[in-house]
Amino acid sequence: MADWGPVFVGVVLFILLTPGLLVQMPGRNRCIEFGNFHTSGVSILVHTVLYFALMCIFLLAIHVHVYIGS
Template structure:
């Protein structure tokens, strides 16, 4: 059986935390901007740190596992 939990968590977090797609922290004119499809170096750094922290929490602390197949 394959453990698909880490793959699922990584893909969902990547989609949610892509800078400028849904939110951008910090934005160009405000602290949080929604759906502006722009990014900056600072927002890439902030989103990368958030991604790393959340993936560590979900995979190491909580231990998300999804077993698919026979």
């Protein structure tokens, strides 16, 4: 049985933390902007750090495991 937990967590966080798709931190005019479909270098850096931190928390601290199959 394969452990699909890291794959599932990675895909969900990638979709949620894509800069400019749902939220952008920092935004162009405000600290946080929602759904503006724009990005910047600083925003990419912030979202990368958040992605890394959340992946570490979910995979190393919480030990998320999802087993699919027989």
